[in-house]
Amino acid sequence: MISREIKIGNIKVGGDNPVRVQGMLKSAIDDYPALIEEGSRMIEAGAELIRCAVPHEDYAVKLYNHLKTLRVPLIADCHFKGRIAEKSLAAGFDKIRVNPGNIKEDAIIKMAGLAKKSGKALRLGFNTGSCEAGTGLELAQLALKWDKKILHAGFKNYVVSMKSSSVPDTVEANRYFSMHSDTPLHIGVTATGPEEEGIIKSSAGLGALLLDEIGDTLRVSLTGDSVNEIKLGCTLRDISTDTISGPVIISCPTCSRCRTEIKETVKKVQKLIRETDFKKPVKIAIMGCEVNGPGEAKSADIGICGTAKGGLIIKGGDIIGTVTPDNMIEKLMEELKKL
Numbered sequence: 001m002i003s004r005e006i007k008i009g010n011i012k013v014g015g016d017n018p019v020r021v022q023g024m025l026k027s028a029i030d031d032y033p034a035l036i037e038e039g040s041r042m043i044e045a046g047a048e049l050i051r052c053a054v055p056h057e058d059y060a061v062k063l064y065n066h067l068k069t070l071r072v073p074l075i076a077d078c079h080f081k082g083r084i085a086e087k088s089l090a091a092g093f094d095k096i097r098v099n100p101g102n103i104k105e106d107a108i109i110k111m112a113g114l115a116k117k118s119g120k121a122l123r124l125g126f127n128t129g130s131c132e133a134g135t136g137l138e139l140a141q142l143a144l145k146w147d148k149k150i151l152h153a154g155f156k157n158y159v160v161s162m163k164s165s166s167v168p169d170t171v172e173a174n175r176y177f178s179m180h181s182d183t184p185l186h187i188g189v190t191a192t193g194p195e196e197e198g199i200i201k202s203s204a205g206l207g208a209l210l211l212d213e214i215g216d217t218l219r220v221s222l223t224g225d226s227v228n229e230i231k232l233g234c235t236l237r238d239i240s241t242d243t244i245s246g247p248v249i250i251s252c253p254t255c256s257r258c259r260t261e262i263k264e265t266v267k268k269v270q271k272l273i274r275e276t277d278f279k280k281p282v283k284i285a286i287m288g289c290e291v292n293g294p295g296e297a298k299s300a301d302i303g304i305c306g307t308a309k310g311g312l313i314i315k316g317g318d319i320i321g322t323v324t325p326d327n328m329i330e331k332l333m334e335e336l337k338k339l
């Protein structure tokens with residue numbers, strides 16, 4: 001079902017809008033310079049919404065006043081007490097995230113009323129760890145019950161999330177919910193474990209949902225750097241819609257036919273792209289031999305391909321010259337800058 005459009009600060013979410021990438025701050029709650037520096041790096045990496053834990057009502061105003069300098073919609077993550085959420089709304093946060101598993105129902109209904117009055121948004125976040133739901137289906141059914149309650153209370157400007165550390169449960173919950181409600185979904189897999197495993201779990205779970213066109217905002221959760229969460233979130237979103245928002249390298253996996261050192265070439269090109277601050281959305285092919293190289297490079301804006309004599313340089317699908325192993329990267333970068 002196509003989700004309805006809602007508004008979080010100055011950003012539209014749901015409907016035909018692109019999937020928005022959200023990040024959550026990890027710096028110490030009272031280290032304001034660190035929080036702002038972290039938030040700035042996340043925004044630079046592509047975050048459009050920033051969420052911050054508000055552990056006590058006394059933090060609400062101070063946190064908001066510092067974080068508003070980030071100039072993106074701010075989300076207060078509030079648990080256990082309704083008054084933390086109320087103070088956060090009053091302080092200026094654009095959206096409040098609450099978990100119906102640890103906060104009283106009347107407090108949430110009251111919060112929906114306050115959010116409606118002030119033009120703010122809510123997220124009802126359901127996690128298998130803190131709700132009476134063990135499976136994806138149970139999680140979705142619980143979320144749908146709450147969805148009805150909030151709509152019945154006359155409030156529409158909210159999203160729902162259903163997260164689990166199980167990828168199949170997360171996918172099942174979101175698929176089921178999206179078949180029964182047009183409430184926008186914030187998607188993510190939670191408690192994903194060590195970073196390498198977390199990247200795979202997030203890619204599998206979010207990838208499955210995004211390819212089904214489910215999800216209006218997303219957050220990648222890793223036991224690791226928050227900027228890496230944003231980079232992975234943006235990449236997943238772009239891959240699922242075949243969108244390029246910056247330079248993308250397509251390189252072959254190599255095999256025994258390979259005529260050139262692909263792994264090192266890819267690393268060097270990545271480094272040069274970073275160092276030269278090249279940001280144009282172009283596809284760069286780096287291929288090992290003439291078997292699949294010229295064909296694969298056709299779909300790229302620019303590419304190099306190893307041959308018995310050195311290599312070919314391919315632009316817009318046409319072979320425009322030959323290169324030697326020594327000048328291959330230099331020639332590629334020269335042509336790249338002309339694009």
Ligand code: SF4
Pocket residue numbers: 252253254255256257258259287288289290291292293
């Ligand atoms: S492009 Fe050539 S080297 Fe690379 S995987 Fe294909 S056949 Fe192997």
